Amino acid sequence: MSAILLIAVPLLAAFISILFKKYAHYILVFVSFASVFALEYMDLGTITVGGFNAPFGIVLILDDYSLIALYIVNTLFFLVAILNCNEFKKVGSIMLVALAGLNGLLLTGDLFNLFVFLEVAGIAAYLITTTNKKPLATFNYLIQGTVGSSLYLLGLILLYAMFGTLNMADMASSIASSGYGAGVTAFPFLLMFIGFGVEAKLLPFNSWTKGILANSNRLTGPMIASVYAAAIGFVFGRLLTNVFVIEDTFLIIVTIILIFSVVAGEAMAYASTKVREILLYSSVAQAALVVVVFMSGFTGWAVYLIIGNAAAKLVLFLITNTATKQLGNDDVETFKGLFVNNKIIGLSFTAVTLSVIGLPMFLGFVTKMNILENMFVSGDYIWPAIILITSVVEGIYFIRLLLNLWYKENDLPEVKFEFVLKYVVVIIALLIMVFGVYTEPVQESADDLVAYSYIEGGNL
Amino acid sequence: MTVEFLILVALASGILAYFVGRLNKVLGAVVTIVASMFIFIMIGYMMQDINAGTTFNYNAVEYMPDFVTFMVTYLGLFFAILVTFIFAMVSFFNPFFVEKYKYPALYSMLYLFSLAGVLGVFLTDNFMVLFFFFEFIVWSGLFLIPLGKNNKAAISYYAFSTAGSFALLYAIFIMFAETGSYNLHLGLATVSGTTEGTYVLALLAFAAFAKLGAFPLNVWLPRALGKAPDPITAVFSGGLEKLGAFVAVLALVKLAPVGDIAGTLGGLTEATFLFASQYIVATLGAMTIIFGTLMAIRQDDAKKLLAYSSMSNGGYILVALSLGGTLGLSGGLYHIVAHALASAAAFLAIGAVSRVTGTTKMSELGGMIHKMPVTYMVYLIAIISMAGIPPMGGFISKWLIFQAVIDNGLILIAVAVFFGSIGSFLYVFRPLAALFLGQELPQHRDKAKEAPFFMLLPMLILSGLIVFTGVMPNIFLDFINDVIAELGGTGLLLGDYTITGVNGVLQPTLIASVFGVGVLIAFIIFILLKKSKKVGLMDTYTAGNFIYTEELMHYSLDFYAPLERLYEKHINITKDFYKKLENKVVDFGRMVKYFFFTNKPEITVFWIIILIGFLLWGEL
Amino acid sequence: MLQYAAIAMLMLGLYGLLTQRNIIKIIVSINILEIGLNLFIVSVGYVEGGIAPILTSDFNNNGLVFVDPLPSALVLTAIVIGVGTTALGLALAKNIYQKYGTFEIDEMGEE
Amino acid sequence: MIDILLMILTGIGVAFFGFVLQTSIAGVNRKVVARVQKRYGPKWYQEFLDIFKLLSKRSVTHGWIFDFGVIMALGVIIGTAMFMPLTSSFMAFDGYDNFFIFVYLIAVGMLGMAMSASGSGNPLASIGVMRALTTMLAYEVPFMIVVLTIIKLTGTSSLSEIGLFQQVAGNSWFLIALPIGGIVAVMALMGMLGKKPFETYIAPAEIASGPMVEYGGKQLGMLFIMHEITVFIEVSLFVHLFLGGAENIVLFIVKYFVVYTILNIISSVYGRFKIDQVVLFFYKWPLIMAITQAFIAIYLGWVI
Incomplete structure (x- = not known):
């Protein structure tokens, strides 16, 4: 079956679920479950929509890169859906729209189509965050999201005016052959970079993240922090590796933004005392790191970084939000000694955090080592220094958090975690540990992923 | 008996200890004893194979990624035997201490995990495997420390040792970029002498300083060792x-020193052939000695005092290794052995006292000798060696280090080294007088009783070894000569009983026997004369008035008051420095939060316009 | 000429976002921004002396000069999306008013 | 086996000779100091009388550590004295008279005495021990820096060879060759012997004579013997290092007597420092002088 179904079926289900309000969340769970398994039978290749071939019509591309992206995003989406289906009943249809938008984002090969799916997913995201009961924060997110995507559209149109095409592969080849100096294409690329920067939580553009994630609940936290972050990360990666041409002034601006995001992200996390804020700011820094790795060209390892971060943030936000709902606020003080009497949750939380820091025996360690190794081989000495110093800071505030959560003698907070959550969290932690030690498959798949991330050019 | 098998045994027994520990705390700890003894004996066997002159290369195990290789070298084996021996001896204490901790099963598991890590670090010739186990020890040590009193110490421990291990990682990658492989010997060989060599040397020295707790990075050592559970401090x-010390050897010995020969300071007749890098490391080592000694003299908690003493001994090791040459190397390596034995024995003795009385604060203790005489003797022998006094091992290594310092004519470093050795009499004597001797305080009189046999056994073995390394050092020095030969230096000139340094010959057995003869003569004099009347501790010369309260008659608080007054004002220089550093990071974080994260949308729009303006600055 | 007007409106929208603290005014300035953007998109497709790009019976050979149809097609979707976001914005404004009783962000106070 | 026994016997002989020599010279010096204070002073063998009177008295003990400490202190000091070369050629253990052995074995003696003093349960004794150790920290470092210079110049750390080095025609005694070093050594020697300016830790007027407060009878007698032998070791160290050792025994005794008497005379006119003044004093002038002397002698080679 062709990949278009991944977008069509959720949209159809969304409209059906509006009719049967009561069964909305069952439809959601069923569709997301089906989409995860449908991926098995999807045949790779490019799908032209409406018969027009590549440079003229919209084209969807399913290659190794987007297949892995789809697997990850769909499974994470399914996990979030399962865990929240009984609690958030009325959100079923919006989630389905979000699923369609995300799948569309990952599949599309056309820049304007990317804008449309970005908006569809964006609006679904704004609606999901309304469950936070913080209308001002959602409003803030809406405004910034719209400004970001309008700038993306502006940049897109400028490129269209210059090169006459909207198809990614065609755009890339025409930019290369057009012989324009980098200075010319810098402005539209910067606009598109800012447009995506807002969604990808890069520092100057992400003032919405604090409002949304700091008071998120079991649905919005994992959705925004892991599912959306992963999807945006993958798409941004595809854009960065295929379309963008990054040279002198544009490169300077982008590097400044990224260095500032990584360093400031870690500093902010170090300075904050609320658990969710720590996770939020560390995911800002991780997002910037993903972009850095994409820019230096090791797409394979960037993919593994995204997977590691997305899984980790899912587990972390699930546990933190469940505990916050039952404890009231999420200060580190009230969380002290949380794991003393629920050890399984504690162990998986610790395993996942240590993997994010990059300590041995975990997936994070393998990814970080290989990224640093490739950076050194490619002669870049500055970024590894920044990464190492910031990961020391990151290590300190995560360990401080962990030790507070584990070691406390009297009046421990009573938090009940239901079985499904424990089950999911433990599986993810085990996966991270297994792939941390048994690194064979990770090594090979990362190297050959690098080769496929370049699209072989639509139908040309 | 391959290295992977031993590491697997350690890991497996760790997990076994966890599950057994869940059933019965003490049994879990017993597993740690059995496992660490087994590993120590196996390492001992490996010693025979190596003595046959062949360095075994156990490489490639299927399920590990292909580049994991282990190699047993003299240097690695020297450290491995020493550290596994300490682990085995201290593990005897686990069953008695494990009930007190919050996660007893976790305690035994992490104990064996760090042992596995130690094996991994010392017995490999591949840098990435070394880093993997290096981090693994940091990680398992991290969750052991908070089992003691509080977890702030664990955070500073984590901060410094990760900074150190990431510096090591950066150096590894520099070498990887040069040689394309993670081989340890190849990497160090190709890089030494080049400009990258200086970066690698600086980074490896940074890592060694962080792990040894030397001067610039010493804040974590007293906190972590003071607060950690007693066996863990040992x-x-x-x-x-x-x-x-192992990383210091890699940095200072295997890597050719860098920088111009510093000794030729214009027309000096006595040109010392030391390189700039050796000078810097030696001076930092000297500062560590002075700082450690001064801080140790004023500590009230015995464990903190011994932590500062191991810091200043770390300084000795750094000075010795940085001077290099036959004397420097053999002095440094022998000091590692002597210090390891002495500080382990001393910490175990203090641990035994704290198990019975619950506190190691000297102001709350006194007169423990009357109830714990054997622990007292163990502690006495340990501190004699730690202070470097003749009949014990410490004197041999200090004598070698003095020879090295004098031979290189380093005056200022000699001041620090002499100050350190005399200062060690002071801070080593303080726990002896305040904790063991003096009045026996009533609150401890009934509770205190001698440590059980299984706690005394390791302590006695350790003190026996301390005396043995002092009286018959040549056996250990032969092995150290092999290590030095492997590192490319020339070994020490050893007669059957004598050690010939640069400017003097030493026969430790003769000193010990003359020491014995002297004591015999004094004993004969003592026995011949009239027997003295036994009198209680409270019956002392107090100019006539009667005394009733022991606490008033026990001098332990502010023991070296006149000396402490001299440098009281500027004690925590480094602590304040790191506090300020931390505050800088927190302020920067808050400032960014204030500027970038508010609920008003115009912030983002403002920054977008700034960025676009920045790009189009030239064009319009 | 039209492009300059479009860019001016875009600038105006951005200025509105920067200065206004009233929720409704922010939504209005977002709309101005989007209209300016849409105008700009349409203006990109303009061809000097081109005719409407509709193939009718008498304009069926493609020798004629047509105006580029693609941007105007894109504008359709852009406008629809603009409507969607504005509708959502207004709904949120209602919630905010219900909760805080005012539209001025400053008076709402940090939560 | 026999020669080892012979060596040990000669060692014991050397130690005994040292004890007798020092006690008699101390007696003579008590007369010299008395003359300085316008009185006649006791007979020259008064020191012997005091010691044997104490040894015959029955006294009190505060437990096994109290006695063990005294035995260890005296034993170690006797052991150290056995190593001491009397003249540059005659010594018990040929070639093993290393400088560091003396410095460290004296420390063991100090540790033994300190251990038993603290073990006596009297806080004044512990305070006295603390003062003794602090003063040792003060005078030891400058002294060892000067000795470092000597060892660096002569290339050997055995006392007899240093003595022979100074007796060679060309070179003069180190007291003259290293003038500043000589002054520092004298000051350090006064600290070691506990002579007036630095005798805070064993001064009778201070806390009931410091560490010795709880001793009496044979323990005090043995500590007196230990004190005498320590003085013998320290002064003969000074003689070998700075006054060019001695070709024959008579010259050794003359030099020994001259050094000890001059020190006694100097000390009889001084007051007493407080403990932190002692530390401050030693770490200000003597240390700077020692370092400059070392720098001049080693790096610039200016040796008279």
């Missing part, structure tokens, strides 16, 4: 600090 100061 393992840390005896065993895990030797990781830093």
Whole structure:
């Protein structure tokens, strides 16, 4: 079956679920479950929509890169859906729209189509965050999201005016052959970079993240922090590796933004005392790191970084939000000694955090080592220094958090975690540990992923 | 008996200890004893194979990624035997201490995990495997420390040792970029002498300083060792600090020193052939000695005092290794052995006291000798060696280090080294007088009783070894000569009983026997004369008035008051420095939060316009 | 000429976002921004002396000069999306008013 | 086996000779100091009388550590004295008279005495021990820096060879060759012997004579013997290092007597420092002088 179904079926289900309000969340769970398994039978290749071939019509591309992206995003989406289906009943249809938008984002090969799916997913995201009961924060997110995507559209149109095409592969080849100096294409690329920067939580553009994630609940936290972050990360990666041409002034601006995001992200996390804020700011820094790795060209390892971060943030936000709902606020003080009497949750939380820091025996360690190794081989000495110093800071505030959560003698907070959550969290932690030690498959798949991330050019 | 098998045994027994520990705390700890003894004996066997002159290369195990290789070298084996021995001895204490901790099963598991890590670090010739186990020890040590009193110490421990291990990682990658492989010997060989060599040397020295707790990075050592559970402090100061010494050997010995020959300071007749890098490391080592000694003299908590003493001994090791040459190397390596044994024994003795009385604060203790005489003797022998006094091992290594310092004519470093050795009499005597001797305080009189046999056994073995390394050092020095030969230096000139340094010959057995003869004569004089009347401790010369309260008659608080007054004002220089550093990071974080994260949308729009303006600055 | 007007409106929208603290005014300035953007998109497709790009019976050979149809097609979707976001914005404004009783962000106070 | 026994016997002989020599010279010096204070002073063998009177008295003990400490202190000091070369050629253990052995074995003696003093349960004794150790920290470092210079110049750390080095025609005694070093050594020697300016830790007027407060009878007698032998070791160290050792025994005794008497005379006119003044004093002038002397002698080679 062709990949278009991944977008069509959720949209159809969304409209059906509006009719049967009561069964909305069952439809959601069923569709997301089906989409995860449908991926098995999807045949790779490019799908032209409406018969027009590549440079003229919209084209969807399913290659190794987007297949892995789809697997990850769909499974994470399914996990979030399962865990929240009984609690958030009325959100079923919006989630389905979000699923369609995300799948569309990952599949599309056309820049304007990317804008449309970005908006569809964006609006679904704004609606999901309304469950936070913080209308001002959602409003803030809406405004910034719209400004970001309008700038993306502006940049897109400028490129269209210059090169006459909207198809990614065609755009890339025409930019290369057009012989324009980098200075010319810098402005539209910067606009598109800012447009995506807002969604990808890069520092100057992400003032919405604090409002949304700091008071998120079991649905919005994992959705925004892991599912959306992963999807945006993958798409941004595809854009960065295929379309963008990054040279002198544009490169300077982008590097400044990224260095500032990584360093400031870690500093902010170090300075904050609320658990969710720590996770939020560390995911800002991780997002910037993903972009850095994409820019230096090791797409394979960037993919593994995204997977590691997305899984980790899912587990972390699930546990933190469940505990916050039952404890009231999420200060580190009230969380002290949380794991003393629920050890399984504690162990998986610790395993996942240590993997994010990059300590041995975990997936994070393998990814970080290989990224640093490739950076050194490619002669870049500055970024590894920044990464190492910031990961020391990151290590300190995560360990401080962990030790507070584990070691406390009297009046421990009573938090009940239901079985499904424990089950999911433990599986993810085990996966991270297994792939941390048994690194064979990770090594090979990362190297050959690098080769496929370049699209072989639509139908040309 | 391959290395992977031993590491697997350690890991497996760790997990076994966890599950057994869940059933019965003490049994879990017993597993740690059995496992660490087994590993120590196996390492001992490996010693025979190596003595046959062949360095075994156990490489490639299927399920590990292909580049994991282990190699047993003299240097690695030297450290491995020493540290596994300390682990084995200290493990005897686990069953008695494990009930007190919050996660007893976790305690035994992590104890064996760090042992596995130690094996991994010392017995490999591949840098990435070394880093993997290096981090693994940091990680398992991290969750052991908070089992003691509080977890702030664990955070500073984590901060410094990760900074150290990431510096090591950066150096590894520099070498990888040069040689394309992670081989340890190849990497160090190709890089030494080049400009990258200076970066690698600086980074490896940074890592060694962080792990040894040397001067610039010493804030974590007293906090972590003071607050950690007692057996863990013994393992840390005896065993895990030797990781830093191992990295120091890699940095200062295997890597050719860098920089111009500093000795030729214009027309000096006595040109010393030391390189700039050796000078810097030696001076930092000297500052560590002075700082450690001064801080140790004023500590009230016995464990903190011994932590500072292991810091200043770390300084000795750094000075010795940085001077290099036959004397420097053999002095440094022998000091590692002597210090490891002495500080492990001392910490175990203090641990035995704290198990019975619950506190190691000297102001709350006194007169423990009357109830714990054997622990007292163990502690006495340990501190004699730690202070470097003749009949014990410490004197031999200090004598070698003095020879090295004098031979190189380093005056200022000699001042620090002499100050350190005399200062060590002071801070080593303080716990002896305040904790063991003096009045026996009533609150401890009934509770205190001698440590059980299984706690005394390791302590006695350790003190026996301390005396043995002092009286018959040549056996250990032969093995150290093999290590030096492997590192490319020339070994020490050893007669059957004598050690010939640069400017003097030493026969330790003769000193010990003359010491014995002297004591015999004094004993004969003592016995011949009239027997004295036994009198209680309270019956002392107090100019006539009657005394009733022991506390008033026990001098332990502010023991060296006149000396402490001299440098009271500027004690925590480094602590304040790191506090300020931390505050800087927190302020920067808050400032960014204030500027970038508010609920008003115009912030983002403002920054977008700024960025676009920045790009289009030239064009319009 | 039209492009300059479009860019001016875009600038105006951005200025509105920067200065206004009233929720409704922010939504209005977002709309101005989007209209300016849409105008700009349409203006990109303009061809000097081109005729409407509709193939009718008498304009069926493609020798004629047509105006580029693609941007105007894109504008359709852009406008629809603009409507969607504005509708959502207004709904949120209602919630905010219900909760805080005012539209001025400053008076709402940090939560 | 026999020669080892012979060596040990000669060692014991050397130690005994040292004890007798020092006690008699101390007696003579008590007369010299008395003359300085316008009185006649006791007979020259008064020191012997005091010691044997004490040894015959029955006294009190505060437990096994109290006695063990005294035995260890006296034993170690006797052991150290056995190593001491009397003249540059005659010594018990040929070639093993290393400088560091003396410095460290004296420390063991100090440790033994300190251990038993603290073990006596009297806080004044512990305070006295603390003062003794602090003063040792003060005078030891400058002294060892000067000795470092000597060892660096002569290339050997055995006392007899240093003595022979100074007796060679060309070179003069180190007291003259290293003038500043000589002054520092004298000051350090006064600290070691506990002579007036630095005798805070064993001054009778201070806390009931410092560490010795709880001793009496044979323990005090043995500590007196230990004190005498320590003085013998320290002064003969000074003689070998700075006054060019001695070709024959008579010259050794003359030099020994001259050094000890001059020190006694100097000390009889001084007051007493407080403990932190002692530390401050030693770490200000003597240390700077020692370092400059070392720098000049080693790096610039200016040796008279």
